[in-house]
Amino acid sequence: MxxxxxxxxxxxxxxxxxxxxxxxxxxxxxxxxxxxxxxxxxxxxxxxxxxxxxxxxxxxxxxxxxxxxxxxxxxxxxxxxxxxxxxxxxxxxxxxxxxxxxxxxxxxxxxxxxxxxxxxxxxxxxxxxxxxxxxxxxxxxxxxxxxxxxxxxxxxxxxxxxxxxxxxxxxxxxxxxxSPVSLKGLPVRFLELVEPSLGDVDVRKVPILVAAGRGVQSKANLEAVEALAKTLGGAVCATRPIVDQGWLPRARQVGRSGMIVKPRLYLALGVSGAPEHVEGMKDSGLIVAVNTDPEAPIFDVAHFGATVDLLKLVPILAARIEAAKGGA
Ligand SMILES: Cc1cc2nc3c(=O)[nH]c(=O)nc-3n(C[C@H](O)[C@H](O)[C@H](O)COP(=O)(O)OP(=O)(O)OC[C@H]3O[C@@H](n4cnc5c(N)ncnc54)[C@H](O)[C@@H]3O)c2cc1C
CATH class of the missing domain: 3.40.50.620 (HUPs)
Structure with a gap:
């Protein structure tokens, strides 16, 4: 058989x-x-x-x-x-x-x-x-x-x-x-591959990415995330809801309908880890996740994680990194 x-x-x-x-x-x-x-x-x-x-x-x-x-x-x-x-x-x-x-x-x-x-x-x-x-x-x-x-x-x-x-x-x-079947006169035809315009940052080329998810809660809170990314020498990327709300440009979106990234460090802040997002960042060298929900699926792909409030953590982390750099 x-x-x-x-x-x-x-x-x-x-x-x-x-x-x-x-x-x-x-x-x-x-x-x-x-x-x-x-x-x-x-x-x-x-x-x-x-x-x-x-x-x-x-x-x-x-x-x-x-x-x-x-x-x-x-x-x-x-x-x-x-x-x-x-x-x-x-x-x-x-x-x-x-x-x-x-x-x-x-x-x-x-x-x-x-x-x-x-x-x-x-x-x-x-x-x-x-x-x-x-x-x-x-x-x-x-x-x-x-x-x-x-x-x-x-x-x-x-x-x-x-x-x-x-x-x-x-x-x-x-x-x-x-082809076993005629493909003449198809109602759908491929015209061209359109890449999103990259704007100021190509997140695919940045070695350190700080990802903002819905846990960031407001556009104003993104300022602290931007400051942390700057301190780390990296850039901010985001999940789709952040981009859909117009808080960051489309070229910063990571995931199935965004960019596929493989940075050395991917710091995911308030990102739940939906499969459509994980698809775009799972091959990052080191994944660190911060999420108040210990059951969040992002912890399945993270190498390190903390179940703390990102809004409290981010300014402290940025200040500590700055202090460490100053002491170096
Ligand atoms: C066809 C299709 C394509 C898609 N493509 C993409 C894509 O390319 N990229 C993408 O990202 N998504 C994509 N999505 C959407 C995806 O399914 C999810 O909805 C999205 O990734 C969720 O984004 P999020 O993690 O920011 O939000 P949420 O799922 O709402 O997660 C927010 C997280 O923040 C945590 N949180 C809340 N407050 C705090 C706090 N103060 N401190 C710490 N943690 C906190 C919560 O516990 C929660 O886990 C797609 C969906 C579909 C159907």
């Missing part, structure tokens, strides 16, 4: 597979080690070359090639994937819990009549069923979900697996196929 199939739907940008793709492969690899399933990585692209020799941790790579697949297009991707998935008949389909995956999961669920499990951080098999652990309500709740039979689409949260495990030593057998 052929083992059940896991299909990993790759995401890529500018000819490179993204971190979440490698994490999905790492997740699939873990499942194959325990239960011996077969993994296929499906890549949709106009040019197969950048992906043909990649040592991805899959049993095989299937590249579907078509000029309409040069960049992510939700309509083209859904049409192609529905055909490919019907053909491969996987038990489990992994997509990223990302903007791309969010676009795909709903339409594939509709086209293939398969359930979707969002926010997955862990997947394991138990008997005939597949058990998912999912982060819900902005990361505040963990849910256990079991799908007993049939195809299921799971959205994997970035940061849940080690991306290094998504590669192996050898290149798996790779097959390049034309």
């Amino acid at each position: 052929t083992p059940p199939e896991i299909v990993v739907v790759a995401e890529h940008l500018a000819g490179e597979v993204t971190d979440v793709t490698l994490e999905m492969l790492a997740c699939a690899r873990e499942l194959t080690h325990t239960i011996g399933w077969h993994v296929t990585c499906v890549i949709l692209a106009d040019d197969p070359k950048p992906f043909e020799a990649l040592p991805l941790a899959s049993g095989r790579t299937v590249i579907v090639q078509d000029p309409s697949l040069s960049s992510f297009n939700p309509v083209a991707y859904s049409k192609v994937l529905a055909h490919v998935l019907r053909d491969l008949g996987p038990r489990l389909v992994l997509v990223g819990n990302t903007n791309v995956g969010t676009d795909l999961a709903g339409s594939l669920s509709h086209l293939l009549d398969a359930p979707v499990v969002g926010g997955c951080i862990r997947i394991r098999s138990e008997g005939e069923g597949i058990l998912f652990t999912s982060r819900m309500c902005g990361g505040k709740l963990l849910a256990q979900i079991e799908v007993r039979d049939g195809m299921v689409i799971a959205m994997l949260l970035p940061g849940s697996f080690n991306r290094e495990e998504g590669m192996q030593d050898q290149v798996p057998p790779t097959e390049v196929r034309p």
Whole structure:
């Protein structure tokens, strides 16, 4: 009997597979080690070359090639994937819990009549069923979900697996196929990639970031946060609610719909640690979190944390650092 199939739907940008793709492969690899399933990585692209020799941790790579697949297009991707998935008949389909995956999961669920499990951080098999652990309500709740039979689409949260495990030593057998369906006359077309204007600071290049979350409470309180960042020789970035309120420019937002940053130090002040924010800062060298709520999910990714009122801490910290600098 052929083992059940896991299909990993790759995401890529500018000819490179993204971190979440490698994490999905790492997740699939873990499942194959325990239960011996077969993994296929499906890549949709106009040019197969950048992906043909990649040592991805899959049993095989299937590249579907078509000029309409040069960049992510939700309509083209859904049409192609529905055909490919019907053909491969996987038990489990992994997509990223990302903007791309969010676009795909709903339409594939509709086209293939398969359930979707969002926010997955862990997947394991138990008997005939597949058990998912999912982060819900902005990361505040963990849910256990079991799908007993049939195809299921799971959205994997970035940061849940080690991306290094998504590669192996050898290149798996790779097959390049034309699109199984006509992609002429699509109602949606990729025009251009628009990067946000960076303003005064490019937070992706700053080694020390002080992140302001809703715990900062008012625009006036940001002044103390700015002063602390200056003392540390860094810059202030923010969560989405801070930017949405117009307290800081859009280019300072970190997370899924903002910047991906990897500073040496990420000091998170009053940041809850919602998955959409964590996606943008989880790879920082040292993460220090200050939050009055000891259950805040930010502490799951922080190396150090303090459950204190940031409004009291920030001026004291800035003064102590200044004093230490003066004494040096
Ligand atoms: C499609 C989509 C994309 C998104 N993209 C992004 C994104 O790119 N970036 C992003 O950040 N969010 C994004 N979000 C929003 C995200 O889900 C969260 O709502 C957001 O990150 C929460 O921001 P926060 O941590 O500042 O606020 P909250 O979740 O409200 O957390 C505030 C925290 O401050 C703490 N606190 C309160 N007072 C104090 C105090 N005095 N001292 C210390 N701690 C205190 C609280 O305990 C709490 O944990 C996105 C959401 C969606 C649906």
